[in-house]
Amino acid sequence: MWYYDPKHDSLMLDLGEEMVFRVSIPTKHLVTSAFEKTVFTVDDASVFQTFQESIAHLDLTLPRKAELALNAVAASRFHKPMMPKSWFFTNQQGGVEPENGDIVELETEFATAKFLIIENSGCASLCMLAEVEPLTLNVSKEMAFCDTIKVMNDRMKAFQAELPMNLALVG
Known part of the structure; x- marks a missing residue:
């Protein structure tokens, strides 16, 4: 379940079994739908798998790879459009x-x-x-x-x- 936690001023992902992931995207870069409770969908799981496969060969630890992939899923779903820099x-x-x-x-x-x-x-x-x-x-x-x-x-x-x-x- 995706949800916004005002106490931590952050988008969170409840992974079950008392595991919660804190998304690294700053609140000011989140679309309005990020502030409503939403389900982690089959599409989210598919996007996660795509990112996991893409980063498998990078020189990162397994926890860092999971962090990168989960943040990437959150960004693909909840990041506001931005101008190029x-x-x-x-x-x-x-x-x-x-x-x-x-x-x-x-x-x-x-x-x-x-x-x-x-x-x-x-x-x-x-x-x-x-x-x-x-x-x-x-x-x-x-x-x-x-x-x-x-x-x-x-x-x-x-x-x-x-x-x-x-x-x-x-x-």
């Missing part, structure tokens, strides 16, 4: 045309970081930081794990995971 990121030649659940890299003048695509709205996408270390955007602003930002797709480059190769030695 692409000026923090370096333009990439051609960019990419990401799909929901893709992992992309965005580069600032300080660092490069991986982001999970929550929603592509044509020429820009809502992205969630998929790195535990904070990402410095400029001298006075940084993003934390699971923070969201909308960015033009021409700022993104595809993330290439380094998958282990299982080789058999013959001879």
Whole structure:
């Protein structure tokens, strides 16, 4: 069950058996329906599974992967539309045309970081930081794990995971 907790000023997800997940999306970024009790639907479970599969190869602990996936489901369902803030990121030649659940890299003048695509709205996408270390955007602003930002797709480059190769030695 999704519900808003005024005591914690946060959207929560009751997972049953006295387990509650606190969503990281700031209250000011939530749509009005987030303030009403709603059921965690089959669609939510499907979106969760999609995000879980997308982030399986990331170098994160299992609890961090669960946190990222649950925050991504919440963002896909309850995040207000926002304007792109692409000026923090370096333009990439051609960019990419990401799909929901893709992992992309965005580069600032300080660092490069991986982001999970929550929603592509044509020429820009809502992205969630998929790195535990904070990402410095400029001298006075940084993003934390699971923070969201909308960015033009021409700022993104595809993330290439380094998958282990299982080789058999013959001879």
